[in-house]
Amino acid sequence: MAETSGKRIEVRAAMSGVFYRKPAPEEPAYVEVGTVVKKKQILALLETMKVFQKIKSPANGKVVEIVAEEETPLKDGDLIFILEAE
Amino acid sequence: MFKKILIANRGEIAVRIIRACRESGIKSVAVYSEADETSLHLKMADEKVCIGPPVSAKSYLNMESIIKAAKETCADAIHPGYGYLAEVEEFAKMCDEQGIVFIGPTPHNLSLAGDKIAGKKIMEEAGVPVIPSSPGGVGSIDEAKSFCNEIGYPVMIKASGGGGGRGIRVCQNEEDLLEEFPVAKMEARAAFGNDELYIEKFITQPRHIEFQILADKSGKVIHLGERECTIQRRYQKLIEEAPSPGLTPALRKAMGDAAIKAAEAIQYFNAGTVEFLLDKDGKFYFIEINSRIQVEHPVTELTTGIDLVKEQIRLSSGETLDYSFDDLNIKGWAIECRINAEDPEKNFLPSPGTVEEYHPPGGFGVRLDTHLYQGYELPIYYDSLIAKLISYDTTRNGAISVMKRALEEFRVYPLKTTIPLYLQVMDDPHFIEGKFDTSFIEKFLPEEDEDDDDDD
Structure with a gap:
């Protein structure tokens, strides 16, 4: 799910699916740019054929960039988040 | 009879309904989302209308858009299939208001079938056996004790505020109850902010048995025998068969009568399914009525010779039922495997x-309901059912042999599917003997990690 290159960590889609930043439409996003996250913290959801999977942080760190757009389809391996490791 | 039917669905069931229309000389209208432009049902229907973007909420669940498509194409009826709008009371009402026939139960049926508490009460009053439970919250341990003595052990203590299987404790005897009741109360308060508990009879090693029913507008209700749907994973049925290896003729008669009584109690119309739990001692309990054509309907079709989709259409056009279960020439055995695009290794x-x-797969005794074709790309937006493979033979063992052979023939490279799982099941001695309960499939599955914290 993730590749580590120095302090920069890329989080990629493990399979194709629709990307959701929020647990429900009326709720806030799991993370924003600048959010400090712990390893295994939920960053977003990926829906594939009606099954929701959690996208979890591979390490302790900070969200630097949210590359994927809300509610758009992603392909296997698409870049979703860029994190900075702690 | 109708001249043109719009099918408000996709995938294999849309294909199934279009076939019934063709055989009946009725024109068909396919609707589709932008993600389904290459889907098989569009190639088979007489007309097609795009009803919105890929997300189901904006297309296959978009009532206005579907009604508009029906009006534009002058369809005089809508078949909703299963899922999506099939059991939505508001949609059935909208069709009525627009002068379009909704091929399915009445809005009143749908409202009652959707209300489990009201439904249970009506069934109890009609004399259909339901799972005994306390009428409301059980306040004290003495109250709990006397209620459990009344219904007999084992029982389940459930939190009124809970759901999804949380906060449930099984008690085998009074000793367990005395120990678990206070703890369950504390837990319920902590977990749900509400310490009210209720008690329900625990059904040991249950089988899931359902009866297909048909009802016409004059109020005549018949059943078409049972389907065995015990083999499930996370409440999703995987393998169904007709008849059930677990029923005797006497039990079939009693359950069939109860199914008809249940349908009559809510003045049910059109095709439906009455679901029961059957315990290991042969006692059965009503669970609910599914007010739609079901995924597993083909096993009933093969053993009864009745085309259920054509019957739905015929009944909705006002025709009547002039036969009953005893007139059917029930013959042989049918088994269905739901083939899903799922990875058994993940x-x-x-x-x-x-x-x-x-x-x-093809050949003698094989039916395949699917929307797959060479080169088809599965959209990511919809569920993973890709095919229903149904085998038929004069005996259950024969149907198992046909299923094994057909599963081995079926190739959908490179998709990962549940075919290997079903091949294992067909070789399982307990399955072959017909001895299983709702926990059967667990031994074939990897142990589940509740927090799925294992992946990274």
Whole structure:
């Protein structure tokens, strides 16, 4: 799910699916740019054929960039988040 | 009879309904989302209308858009299939208001079938056995004790505020109850902010048995025998068969009568399914009425010779039932495997992709309901059911042999599917003997990690 290159960590889609930043439409996003996250913290959801999977942080760190757009389809391996490791 | 039917669904069931229309000389209208432009049902229907973007909420669940498509194409009826709008009371009402026939139960049926508490009460009053439970919250341990003595052990203590299986404790005897009741109360308060508990009879090693029913507008209700749907994973049925290896003729008669009584109690119309739990001692309990055509309807069709979709259409056009169960020439055995695009090696996660090599099974005793074709790309937006493979033979063992052979023939490279799982099941001695309960499939599955914290 993730590749580590120095302090920069890329989080990629493990399979194709629709990307959701929020647990429900009326709720806030799991993370924003600048959010400090712990390893295994939920960053977003990926829906594939009606099954929701959690996208979890591979390490302790900070969200630097949210590359994927809300509610758009992603392909296997698409870049979703860029994190900075702690 | 109708001249043109709009099918408000997709996938294999849309294909199934279009076939029934063709055979009946009725024109068909396919609707589709932008993600389904290459879907098989569009190629088979007489007309097609795009009803919105890929997300189901904006297309296949978009009532206004579907009604508009029906009006534009002058369809005089809508068949909703299963899922999506099939059991939505508001949609059935909208069709009525627009002068379009909704091929299914009445809005009143749908409202009652959707209300489990009201439904249970009506069934109890009609004399249909339901799972005994305390009428409301059980306040004290003495109250709990006397209620459990009344219904007999084992029982389940459930939190009124809970759901999804949380906060449930099983008690085998009074000793367990005395120990568990206070703890369950504390837990319920902590977990749900509400310490009210209720008690329900625990059904030991249950089988899930359902009866297909048909009802016409004059109020005549018949049943078409049972389907065995015990083999499930996370409440999703995987393998169904008709008849059930677990029923005796006497039990079939009693359950069939109860199913008819249940349908009559809510003045049910059109095709429906009455679901029961059957315990190991042969006692059965009503669970609910499914007010739609069901995924597993083909096993009933093969053993009764009745085309249920054509019957739905015929009944909705006002025709009547002039036969009953005893007139049917029930024969042989049918088994259905629901083939899902899921990866058995990745805990059965969905596995989308493109079908590069397609070789469907065929031959004697094989029916395949599917929307797959060579080169088809599975959209990521919809569920993972890709085919229903149904085998038929004069005996259950014969149907198992046909199923094994057909599963081995079926090739949908490179998709990952549940075919290997079903091949294992067909070889399982307990399955072959017909001895199983709702926990059967667990031994074939990897142990589940509740927090799925294992993946990274």
